[in-house]
Amino acid sequence: MPPNPALPPGPKGTFLLGNLRQFTDRRIGFFQDVAREYGDLASFRFGPRRLYLASHPDLIEQVLVTDARHYIKHFGARMYSPVLGNGLVTSEGDFWLRQRRLSQPAFLKSRVLSYAPVVADLTDRFLAGWKDGDHIDVHTAFSHLTSVIALKTFFGLDDVGDREAFVAALREAFTLLSSRFARIVRPPDWLPTRENRRVKAAIAQLDKVVAHIIALGKQRGGTGDDLLARLLAARDADGSAMTDRQLRDEAMTLYLAGHETTALTLAWSWYLLSQHPAAEEKLAAEWRTVLGGRTPTADDLGRLPYTDAVLAEVMRLYPPVYLIGREATKDLELGGYRVRRGTTVFMCQAVSHRDPRYFGPDPDVFRPERWLDGLAGRIPKYAYYPFGGGPRVCIGNGFAAMEAAVVLAAVGQRYRFTLDPDAVIDVEPQITLLPKHGIPATLRCRV
Numbered sequence: 001m002p003p004n005p006a007l008p009p010g011p012k013g014t015f016l017l018g019n020l021r022q023f024t025d026r027r028i029g030f031f032q033d034v035a036r037e038y039g040d041l042a043s044f045r046f047g048p049r050r051l052y053l054a055s056h057p058d059l060i061e062q063v064l065v066t067d068a069r070h071y072i073k074h075f076g077a078r079m080y081s082p083v084l085g086n087g088l089v090t091s092e093g094d095f096w097l098r099q100r101r102l103s104q105p106a107f108l109k110s111r112v113l114s115y116a117p118v119v120a121d122l123t124d125r126f127l128a129g130w131k132d133g134d135h136i137d138v139h140t141a142f143s144h145l146t147s148v149i150a151l152k153t154f155f156g157l158d159d160v161g162d163r164e165a166f167v168a169a170l171r172e173a174f175t176l177l178s179s180r181f182a183r184i185v186r187p188p189d190w191l192p193t194r195e196n197r198r199v200k201a202a203i204a205q206l207d208k209v210v211a212h213i214i215a216l217g218k219q220r221g222g223t224g225d226d227l228l229a230r231l232l233a234a235r236d237a238d239g240s241a242m243t244d245r246q247l248r249d250e251a252m253t254l255y256l257a258g259h260e261t262t263a264l265t266l267a268w269s270w271y272l273l274s275q276h277p278a279a280e281e282k283l284a285a286e287w288r289t290v291l292g293g294r295t296p297t298a299d300d301l302g303r304l305p306y307t308d309a310v311l312a313e314v315m316r317l318y319p320p321v322y323l324i325g326r327e328a329t330k331d332l333e334l335g336g337y338r339v340r341r342g343t344t345v346f347m348c349q350a351v352s353h354r355d356p357r358y359f360g361p362d363p364d365v366f367r368p369e370r371w372l373d374g375l376a377g378r379i380p381k382y383a384y385y386p387f388g389g390g391p392r393v394c395i396g397n398g399f400a401a402m403e404a405a406v407v408l409a410a411v412g413q414r415y416r417f418t419l420d421p422d423a424v425i426d427v428e429p430q431i432t433l434l435p436k437h438g439i440p441a442t443l444r445c446r447v
């Protein structure tokens with residue numbers, strides 16, 4: 001049967017903006033309402049731009065896997081290309097494939113597990129600065145730790161000055177670019193507006209800092225254990241290596257894709273555990289039995305089922321990447337409807353992961369036990385997809401799982417977190433799912 005040429009059902013919007021205001025006001029709430037009211041495939045509009053929301057696992061699989069070659073990343077992802085360049089997250093086609101093949105060996109399971117001792121050591125050092133009764137913002141603290149871990153394991157960077165220069169330059173460039181996302185009209189990049197000049201200066205500064213990091217990597221002769229050393233040594237089938245520009249783009253991409261996402265997993269973990277003492281106690285019991293106070297090693301990682309269940313449940317309720325988008329490169333079919341070339345299809349983990357069809361009558365409840373009896377094998381693959389799927393699945397998912405489990409167990413054996421009684425915990429969905437007002441808490445020593 002030919003696809004229905006009509007649009008899938010969806011909310012009414014205003015003439016000029018479409019549904020953009022509803023989206024910018026509530027983001028996840030907007031997607032939840034759209035899925036609930038209009039079903040597994042809905043449509044809406046941002047200004048002239050036509051968008052779909054796919055909420056059924058089969059439709060998500062069709063976009064991410066079956067029809068993957070006919071989709072590219074959506075317009076929002078392209079907005080960050082001044083920072084990310086042609087790195088793995090933003091590149092397309094043959095170029096992306098070549099880069100993915102060159103990078104993949106650095107993410108082999110055995111390589112990833114070899115970073116566990118570095119993660120453990122940096123976490124121990126980080127904890128040396130903590131004491132019982134300290135008041136912290138959990139999100140800020142774990143962003144700092146995962147940033148230190150990323151800069152060391154990705155680039156071999158220890159120097160505090162280099163680290164701070166990189167983080168500051170990146171923050172400036174990213175804040176400027178993020179503010180462009182929700183605008184329908186923005187001046188073209190070549191126009192010398194005040195904002196464009198600031199973006200240009202911020203990116204020039206960032207490029208300088210990254211060039212320095214890459215030069216340091218080359219000085220070490222590519223012999224280090226970090227990801228950069230592995231990218232420096234990587235050779236294509238024709239023997240060619242990555243150019244400096246490619247190295248810059250991949251370095252930036254890995255850092256950006258790889259540290260805040262893991263920091264959020266940890267921050268939301270401590271928040272949820274602080275609210276669920278029974279789950280926290282079970283976790284502590286698992287660590288006592290398996291680790292007995294030791295910082296976990298790579299060998300321990302397969303022996304911590306409750307830790308894995310907690311992390312799966314945290315990423316179900318608070319998926320660090322809560323939205324994925326793809327743009328059709330030709331007219332396609334999806335769920336019986338036509339997807340015109342240029343249409344963006346969104347898939348929202350924050351909606352899918354709370355779908356009662358797959359997560360039962362309590363989809364909003366934090367219950368790690370639900371993962372212990374084989375739930376992952378019973379639900380469709382794309383009912384739960386914190387790391388995306390298909391050819392563009394997260395290349396760092398094994399790294400993230402290792403890092404989160406090591407840090408959680410290393411920290412959790414020593415400290416608990418008591419949330420401030422007047423804390424307001426709310427989400428701020430930007431590219432990742434941030435806690436809007438942070439997660440203010442007091443540290444309590446476990447021993």
Ligand code: HEM
Nearest residue numbers: 088089257258261262320321386387388392394395396400
């Ligand atoms: C809990 C932590 C993490 C989460 C939830 C996460 C999530 C994701 C998701 C959903 C995608 C797919 C985006 C799309 O399809 O448009 C992705 C892609 C990617 N992630 Fe992650 N990520 C995490 C950690 C990491 C780490 C640690 C690294 C690097 C070491 C990393 C590097 C990347 C890269 C390079 C891509 C692009 C892959 C490609 O398109 O070939 N991520 N991530």
